[in-house]
Amino acid sequence: MHLRDLVVELKAEGHDVSVITGKIGPVSEYLVKHGVNVIHLHSLVREIHPFFDLKAALTLRDLLIVLKPDLIATHSSKAGLIGRIIGANLGIPTIFTAHGWAFTEGVSYRKRKTYQLLERLAAPFSSRVITVSNYDYELALKHQVIQDNKLSMVWNGVKDFPNIALSTVSSPIPKIVMVARFAEPKDHLSLVKALNELRTINWELQLIGDGPMKASIEHYVDSLQLGDKIKFLGSRNDVESLLSQADIFVLLSKYEGLPLSLIEALRAGLPVIASNVGGVKEIILNNKNGYLVNPEDKSDLILKLMQLILSSETRSRMGKLGRRIYEESFTFEKMMNQTLSIYKTALNDHHNLVSFQEKKRILNRKKPNLRRTIREREEEQNPSSNSINQYRRSTGNRP
Secondary structure, three states, rough: HHHHHHHHHHHOOOOOEHHHHHHOOOHHHHHOOOOOOOEEEOOOOOOHHHHHHHHHHHHHHHHHHHOOOOOOEEEHHHHHHHHHHHHHHHHOOEEEEEOOOOOOOOOOHHHHHHHHHHHHHHHHHOOEEOOOOOHHHHHHHHOOOOOOOHEEEEEOEEOOOOOOOOOOOOOOOEEEEEOOOOOOOOOOHHHHHHOHHHHHHHHEEEEEOOOHHHHHHHHHHHHHHOOOOOEEEEEEOOHHHHHOOOEEEOEEOOOOOOOOHHHHHHHOOOOEHHHHHHHHHOOOOEEEEEEHHHHHHHHHHHHHHHHHHHOOHHHHHHHHHHHHHHHHOOOOHHHHHHHHHHHHHHHHHHHHHHHHHHHHHHHHHHOOEEEEEEHHHHHHHHHHHHHHHHHHHHHHOOO
């Protein structure tokens, strides 16, 4: 959503935008409908794969030579690494937006160390790096993956939908929603287990999203005989409308950057229960617009769910504050303006550097040969020496 909305807005403002992606799906189809040039790079795969990665790099270089962009903006760890290296090779300023570092807490030790090394290697090729949370900004400095003068922080932001009503939190049976892919680092299982402990009170859970772990969660729900209370809605294009009809939003994760789904929940005026990981606490203020729970504390999760399910007053109070926080800090317009400002700064810095290097080359071409100038002056002051030197040069004898 971040990339999708950013690209469409840049296109609407008159910029010539092309998107190179390794995966064709709903986002790329949406971009094509809005007149964006989308190029499918088949060899750009998610996991590290030396053969495909080299092929992707060479193909990307050929594409960029044809496209001749003024600026490259990269997203995701793999595309960010390859894009920055090729951008630097072609002399194109390149920016990487880190939507949560691959070396964040909760990731395996081996993977953390691998990606820390890769980011340090990529740093010299980066014009700028944007993090989407203060947590990720500090994490980058802590592990020294890039210089602080190349690092910027811009909170994620989502577009508002003024024609869609905010949540009214008046459902006779409180409706809980979690919007997340059924894959790591999301934790649907803990939510199902916690709600199973509250099965005797009224609630309904809607799980929106798809992914490799969906089938196993569905099977577990069936084994608990909770099929009448827990609904699997799959991927949806009407998430905004579904949130407006909900009462509580939950996002449980083992690690995070700054989740867009939480910002969507605030936009809808929903109280939130979320895992206290990554940059989540920058969106959710504990006991104010929601509750933060530690991933290991299952009893606290059950308690917080019960409090929101049973108290419409608490839901209303938290939801209203969440909406205000969204309007003040997490709108798309604010994110767009800050991001575009960084893009322009990177372009100006690049142009200034190129101008300086060009001036330096010109000065070097005009710089006189100091040894020859001194010799010519000596010859002008001593004509006899000049004649002897001319004779020696003509006969090949050096003084």
